[in-house]
Amino acid sequence: MAPCTTFTGNGKPVKVAIIGAGVAGLTCACELCDRGISVALYERSAQLGEAACSWYAGGMIAPWCERESAEQPVADFGVEAQGWWDMHIDGFQKCGSLVLSMQRDKRDIERFARLTRHHQWLDANAIGRLEPELADRFERGLFYPREAHLDPRRAMHQLAAYLLERGVEIQFNTELQAEDCDCDRVIDCRGFSARDRLPELRGVKGEMLILETAEISLSRPVRLVHLRYPTYVVPREDNLFMLGATMIESERRGSVTARSMLELLSAAYALHPAFAEAEIVEAGVDLRPAYADNLPRLYRKDNIIFVNGLFRHGFLLGPAMARQAADAILNEQLFSELESCASC
Ligand SMILES: Cc1cc2nc3c(=O)[nH]c(=O)nc-3n(C[C@H](O)[C@H](O)[C@H](O)COP(=O)(O)OP(=O)(O)OC[C@H]3O[C@@H](n4cnc5c(N)ncnc54)[C@H](O)[C@@H]3O)c2cc1C
CATH class of the missing domain: 3.50.50.60 (FAD/NAD(P)-binding domain)
Structure with missing residues (x-):
């Protein structure tokens, strides 16, 4: 015993x-x-x-963004998280999160805005003030100032x-x-x-990459809205970026597939071409435990x-x-x- x-x-x-x-x-x-x-x-x-x-x-503490695809309890319970993490760890980053889309996917970001709350629309200048390295790359975006990451x-x-x-x-x-x-x-x-x-x-397979590059710096998680391949980049210390994540209904953990790798890397490249020169330092997979x-x-x-x-x-x-x-x-x-x- x-x-x-x-x-x-x-x-x-x-x-x-x-x-x-x-x-x-x-x-x-x-x-x-x-x-x-x-x-x-x-x-x-x-x-x-x-x-x-x-x-x-990824470590996103994003109750408002998650509401795009999650039920209301996720936002209701999620708002408790910030205070809790703030009390228990150092380095909890309260810089909000940014949601962007390519011009061709502008309907998707409008849909994202409709389904979520506590955001502000940003134009290209405002995006550049928040994330200087993304200046002039995106015409419009959504900023969720109350979100955080770790x-x-x-x-x-x-x-x-x-x-x-x-x-x-x-x-x-x-x-x-x-x-x-x-x-x-x-x-x-x-x-x-x-x-x-x-x-x-049930298991929901999630694949992620960790990239290393000193060519880019971001202060907050950036989500790239896309109907089929929504992805995000979360900055970490030491020039590392977590790039995630696939959502696949599969209970076979396996390894990161070539298709997922292509999708994740294409998203990073769309966010900023300098990611093309980044080193892939890790490719990880696991099964998220989920009820129906x-x-x-x-x-x-x-x-x-x-x-x-x-x-x-x-x-x-x-x-x-x-x-x-x-x-x-x-x-x-x-x-x-x-x-x-x-x-x-
Ligand atoms: C790619 C990816 C990105 C994600 N991004 C985010 C995000 O940005 N924000 C967020 O909030 N969540 C995110 N998640 C989800 C989050 O990772 C999961 O919800 C969470 O890890 C589930 O935690 P858990 O403690 O239930 O399970 P686990 O983390 O799997 O922990 C279970 C532990 O139990 C141990 N264990 C199992 N059996 C036994 C046993 N018999 N005896 C003793 N120990 C045992 C295991 O070894 C393991 O350490 C992401 C998940 C993935 C895969």
């Missing part, structure tokens, strides 16, 4: 174990620690991110350090099932691997809470899911009100 850490919730001792140190497990662990609850966090891989979908994320890999390491400072050391190389934990409560955050218990989970409606859920079964279905919003919605899981751990009434999982 895996040991648990004892703490006091609602005046009575409770033991909590969290399985999986992706963004769901890390945010749940930090949220419980913030409420004075120490936890045990188990991860099957040898190091952070080695087998986590979270490692490949580097997911740095953020995961910072959350791990935050936990360590509070006495929680991630137990690596430990592959568990909830039943292996002799605890009052277990939070299962195993991402797509939890499909053995959550058969309605692409919304995350908390399910309850016996003493287990399953936090899953974060789809393309793990960093955006992780904080809200963690808050709900912590509320349910600390409040028996809320725990019993969680949707019970019939299939797991």
Whole structure:
């Protein structure tokens, strides 16, 4: 049996174990620690991110842009994310996000604007003031000043350090099932691997590239609107740019396909031709864990809470899911009100 850490919730001792140190497990662990609850966090891989979908994320905290294709709860829960990340990591970038389209796709950006809120239309001059290197390249764009971004890999390491400072050391190389934990409560955050218990989970393949170039500098994520190949570029430190991401209904992780590589690189080139000289330093793939409606859920079964279905919003919605899981751990009434999982 895996040991648990004892703490006091609602005046009575409770033991909590969290399985999986992706963004769901890390945010749940930090949220419980913030409420004075120490936890045990188990991860099957040898190091952070080695087998986590979270490692490949763009790190956009973009509740308003996401509303273009996502349901309202994504925006409602997503607005919680900024405050949470601001409190837990350094280097959280609140520079907004930019949405652009080629002249031939101008109908698509008008549609994007209609479906989203909290944006401003920009002309070519205003785009150039925000991102000087994109000056004169695009006639119109949308700016979402309330959005933000982070580097997911740095953020995961910072959350791990935050936990360590509070006495929680991630137990690596430990592959568990909830039943292996002799605890009052277990939070299962195993991402797509939890499909053995959550058969309605599906995988949505996402492919990404990391490019390196000193020829371009951007301050914020830039999305290129396109009906068939919507893509984005997220700037990172050290002249790195994350370029993503495909959305393919496939549960075969595999490698980045030639077609996806062509689409991603064409989008980068359309954004700025200097990307043609960039070095491709990484090509990554993983399966986003998603339910049919692409919304995350908390399910309850016996003493287990399953936090899953974060789809393309793990960093955006992780904080809200963690808050709900912590509320349910600390409040028996809320725990019993969680949707019970019939299939797991
Ligand atoms: C290309 C791409 C771009 C994305 N961009 C964004 C973005 O910009 N913004 C955003 O918010 N989201 C984004 N996402 C989505 C985000 O990455 C996912 O929603 C998120 O990673 C899901 O997190 P998770 O913790 O549920 O799963 P995971 O990150 O997969 O974590 C699960 C963890 O559980 C561990 N585990 C599994 N089984 C066991 C076991 N039995 N015992 C112990 N440990 C176990 C795994 O090793 C893993 O570390 C993107 C995803 C992709 C693929």
